[in-house]
Amino acid sequence: MTQSRTSEFSQNLRRYFQTASEALFKELEPGEELTLNLTAEEQLYIRFNGNLVRQNTNVEQINLTLSFHGNGRTVAHSTTVGGRFEQDLPLLSRLLKTCREEARVLPPDPHQVPFQNNGESLNEFRGELPPIEKLLDSITGPASGLDLAGLFAGGAIIRANRNSHGQDHWFATETFFLDYSLYDGPRAAKGVYAGSTWNHADWAANLNRTREQLELLKRPQQNVKPGRYRTYLAPGAAAELLGILSWGGFSAAAWKQGLCPFRKLAEGEAKLSPMLTLKENFTLGLCPRFNSIGEVAPESMTIIENGEFKEFLVSSKTAKEYGLKANAAESYEASRSPEILPGSLDESKILKEIGTGLYLSNLHYLNWSDRVGARVTGMTRYACFWVENGEIVGPIKDLRFDESMYEALGPKLIGLTTKAEIEPSVSTYGLRDVGGVRVPGMLIDDFTFTL
């Protein structure tokens, strides 16, 4: 992949989207309205094992979703398209007709929210990557002699939205990530190098930091028994925790439908630590502010402030059904750009702050074990250490935790670090994700390990 090819992809697609959407809007009949959502990518994916290439995959894909309102009914159809207007238009016109036909069969949608013109926006971020031969040399060269496994993904990502009322949003970005881990037998350290312009020196420095952590893993392994320990969650681990909290934790629909783990918090029956403030912060610039129907979220919105619940994520549909005020949340009402504000712990002195306990760089496979009790289970992963008297003694064997978030983020929360780190999303299900989180490290007392 080269810079020029990717930019051409983005530019051609913008023209295509404008032409295709205008053609479809002209086909609408009275009383009908249409929102078109576009997701697209031109990506190079390279999978590594043992600092060698396991699989390389180029992907060019464009998907269009037609969200149709007619006769009080709501129908959506989406399709992959080739990106050639003349060839794609018959398919798109056929889908619009199918929407109309289905609307005649379906019952009315009592929670339908009419589309409106939520304005226009244009955000384009250019990046630069070397050709694949040079890229491969740049990645594997500094890792020579290391057992590196991971994924490089780089190229253009596009999200766009237009509707029949004149709304027009366009977000195009050219970025990359190299999500990797280094191994010494079963011991591993994790790193992510991400950005918009590949820089060999920056990558080598990133790799070096992870290699230094791998060296610490060569100390004698410590057999830590299940129990309660003072535990530091580094930003990578805290990001995993934030990820599970977003799964129904801040959704107004989940709350109304009996599925929200933070019901007691939301209804004032419980509080979290006054040190905890959680926001939806789009100024991080990691993803577009507009949602899939083109509503533009506020730049910043506070969900939890000093341990008290402030606001759910509320989609327009949920707002209409339950008489709430919408705040441009996506239909699934999970945070898209969450941020936990930093605290006062000096990360350079974090081992001293732990004293005796656990330093966890990453967590793995988190899930609610008891939603009503806001209890989460999961595993430690990668560089996790036993610390005694402010010194790392050695890596631990994997431990399972099972802990109530009301406790861990409530009275057990000792502090947050002064520096919050951005953890970019490395999810690539179906297509490459946008977004990420910003979190500080968290020091928690008596964190519960069960296996």
Next chain:
Amino acid sequence: MSNHNFKFQDFLAQHKSSADWIGLRSVREITSYRVVRLDQPEKNLTDIDHGVMIEVLVDGHFGYSGTADLSPEGLKRALDRAIESTRAASAKRVYQFTSEERPKVRGEYRSPRQKNLDETSLAEITDSLMTASKGMRISDTIVNRVASAMIIQTQIDFFSTGGTEVRQNFDMVNVDFAATATRGSESQTRTYSKLGQWGGEIFDKQAFSFEAERIAKEALELLDAENCPEGKFDLLLFPDQMYLQIHESIGHPLEMDRILGDERNYAGWSFVKPEDFGRLQYGSKLMNVTFDPTQTHEFASYAFDDSGNPATKEYLIKDGVLVRGLGSLESQRRLKLPGVANFRASSWNRAPIDRMANINLEPGTSSLEELISQIKRGVIMKTNRSWSIDDYRNKFQFGCEYGQWVEDGRIVKTVKNPNYRGITVDFWNRLIGVGNADLVETHGSPYCGKGEPNQIIRVGHSSPPCLFRDIEIFGGHA
């Protein structure tokens, strides 16, 4: 599809000399999501996903390029990119492959169905889901009632310059119901799921109504139930939890690409080592597990995997001993071990990797009464609701929706929030009872995540109820 097929083969013939071997996999999948909530339409979305993956063998390395631009120019551009990237990557390849990992095959598969899904009307589907939604309306305490169907029609065509020509056609359905009951701070949800390779015959209003009412009643019952007790007790798992236990603690650790380390940076490695095959006593002698893509109506049945390898039933664990892994022809070559036909991609835009298909626990001889009668103090658990396991697939913790406390071989009461935890090989060696063939149920998941770039794939798991001795069990708020 036939027009495209002709063009695809023509395209391959035209460009045959561009690489040592070229494959072309066309995937066209139409998925409709139909959801009714509280007797109102919640979602009606249909997605058409159609594209082609061009696969090339260059200098001993397989590389891929996917496109939805199915014009001759689009396919040529994808081919050129595949060759360019693969030539560059071949100098740093993990292994030197040959076209032997892409056997020449010809064949077809059509999933079993009584009525094609595209002949099942939207009105019929909506009506049956509405029936289910209304079937759950038995109390104001049930605050949420959802009936949904994911309706999938897939055509996968695979051609190669080596002469392969495979056409596979699938009709698949996943129906889910959920009833949530709340009272004060308490909330309990019961669900019902039926999935597999079915046609429109699955939309049976009478059966939907029965299951909907049953789960709503059980959700109410759970509101009044005590928490599951904590301690080491016997555990009788029903098939709608066994499927997850099989999936996480047998299926994933036996994937040979995990054993080879390909997956280490994402889903993880495996506690299983190459030398364990033929030796490791994975579970008790009652444990027999198969890879079986030949099962009628199971979710992941097929005739060929995405390398063209013909799919056959194979024992993975026989009388408790690990005998075979889940490895494609590529992994078999790298590990020098036998495997199965499991090289599968989630769609046209992803390269195939080692996946599960149908992984089944073969039935034993016990009736349900015989299994329960063996329990002095224990818990019956039904329907998975929480799952977590480590990256080596050792330490797991699972939670279920519905529990029953058993004493002296008799069900005493319903218990809520049942959970259990264990370590894989120790757990399976505690297997002391396996239900008979009459008790087998087929479940599965449409959402098995793995791979870099990430892929979601469908898996099926059949099992009878199984009884385990002295397992660490606990309830909510423990």
